[in-house]
Amino acid sequence: MTISIVLPAKNEAEGLQRTLPALRAAYPDAEIIVVDDGSTDETARVAANAGATVLSSPYSMGNGAAIKRGARAARGDVLVFMDADGQHSAEHIAALLAKLEQGYDMVVGARDRSGQANLHRGLANGFYNRLASWMTGHKVVDLTSGFRAVRADKFKEFLHLLPNGFSYPTTCTMAFFRSAYPVAYVPIPVAKRVGTISHIRPLKDGVRFLLIIFKIASLYSPLKLFVPVATAFALLGLGWYGWTFAHEGRFTNMSALLISASVIVFLIGLISEQITNLTYRRDG
Template structure:
């Protein structure tokens, strides 16, 4: 089946007993019956989340039915699941788009953003770690802020991942000159027009929250962080130690080169320059000669600074090329047979 193609499928064999009620309540009012309310598109990427999705969608339906200030649509992007995730999402009344094979968490998010019709787009995971009960508080800050991020408290992961997140937050705060509470949280609501314009910049991997955050700050948008407690997930995490290490390096590189390269390259060039200068002074005073090491360090400082200037220009051009591109909604969602 092609990505996002419409199909007619039978209900899952092990559907919950109250599934018909869930279909009626997951979206409290039809999108066509917005009555002037701002539309919030909730995008949920899911890969083999049949164990977690029913509980999440039931709770989501209960929360949305209590909110009168916005209209909602729920979009589930099935990233090539093999455990019935797609069928469950369809039976619970979500708009479902499927990939024929796993394309990546970021690819699912990009697909969901393209299909979203909302004035605002709310992103959350399908593993149940993002509690829907936080959504009303996120929505309460819309208007004053262009993005509201649920910032994780209480760890929410193994120690090395929490340490990496602290390093990300510190480096990103230094680069952007803004206090960043949680750079990599995927639980957030973003102004729809701004988010759609950033789709060409988003990666197909788990680091898409980093790109969204840096893009919002670079474009001058107001961002709010709200703390929440991460739930333990059922089942097996899709992230592993080896991939986490690669992800760590890629995110550090993205922060260093995407937002403000000179804030990273200029201090490094200065450190190398003054190291070369100090080595020159030391060798001149002790050996009365100018060593090759001093020359190498001084030349390297110039090269590093030049790379910073070039990277800054490339980052600026890459960012400006996104403009206000609004990708069209391209496909019909899968429907219940």
Template sequence: MEHTVSVIIPARNEGETIGNIVARIRSLHPDFEIIVINDGSTDKTAEAAHAAGAEVYSHPYNMGNGAAVKSGIRIGTGEIFVFMDGDGQHDPEDIARLLEFFPDYDMVVGERGMGGQASFERAVGNKVYNWLASYVTKFHVKDLTSGFRAVKSEIAKSYIYLLPNTYSYPTTMTLGVLRDGKSVRYMPIETNKRTSGKSRIRIVHDGVRFFMIITKICTLYSPMRVFLPVSFGLFVLGFLHYIHSFITAGRFTNMSALLFTTSIVIFMMGLVSEQICQMRFERRSSDRRMRKFEPNQ
């Protein structure tokens, strides 16, 4: 690779595995910057990572997986950031496979198969979120929540303000990159079973949060993809209610009027949101051009 690479590994209580992971990465890629974010671990995670040759940055307490990733993004100096878990699920040998697609692609994501999911329920839930994300972005999203990915550093840094402090940072980053018109490629990978600890993702609680994040990013980047279906649904309900009331009572009811009015209001809110979104993008593009121009003065 002609580009410099930073491998960012968020870790909490992964003392049994993190040293071996860092050592394998160091043996495969001795020139890579390896950063381990110790997210308030109560075991020997920091010591094991440092002894294996990683740069270790420690949070004073558990701030969340996403917060650890954001710390890594701020610290990393490479042109390409590689994100992977510290629990032994991701194979360091796959890093080279991710990097083969640069600089042609802006982000490359490791795509897990059904067998690579933590449980059947998680696999089904991810399928639903993949479909919803595909609708939002108009791109076939194959693995929305994969934490094993490589992305150009300037792109990762531009989304740091959007990333949450929780486990859903891959969701936010994927949706943001796709809605910004960046190029994404999925690469099939095989994942290993966790060799330490247990997954801290809760299916119901975190599933609801993933759904809310998808909705938030959708309204942030393409509001009409949310407002229009809701408006259309209410209009159809109003029309069906009107047909029913006209046949049974021969009149136009207040409920039909409320549904029609609400659908129009939501549609107009969507139009206003779409205009605000467009102005925000224009300003953001202008700021980027200015930042590129200023150093040349």
């Protein structure tokens, strides 16, 4: 089993100076790929001096885009993704690989509460985990962790689904569950990041992470999102009709609008379900 370790990096020269020597010492035969996502510091030089393969972008394309570039270039049977800022340690890769050998197709390094960037991120990630667990029927311990080991052939099936931004872990996790590829979680500690502040912008990325909720549903089972919404519209419409009929003896335009909305939402859900099925269909 050959291993490729992919590190997306944007202005992470300081973190790479600590991370790369530890990786090379622990896995001297592994392919190490640093994807320089339009850095303005010495990220590319530090990575090259440490013996890593460097893929440089002329401008920043996003964390997910870096992951996709690294995955396409990787030659290993197993891909290990980890941050370049020193939060993830080379010593914990062995636990992911050991779990992978038990028959899993993806193993995720699960953070505890101390590993979350802040309270708001921790609460948001906890909500995402519960939502994903309900959607999939499996316990999702850490939906957004970027530290994971995957079988390369399985992961590359979903490259076209991965976004260029920060939600690639969510997308690939839900894609693996949807395709019945077994996923496991291994608890890992997370160190304090080295170097520059986090690239996550609270306001802009807060809205983006909110959209993850809808992406979770659309990637796994759209009807689990659309049916409750359609039911809510239908109940509102029938309830309003009952109230107006009891008090005014008539059927109002609002009741018709709400009931029509429930039918439309349900039909959109059916179409989305069919599109999802086509997305994961494998021919041949």
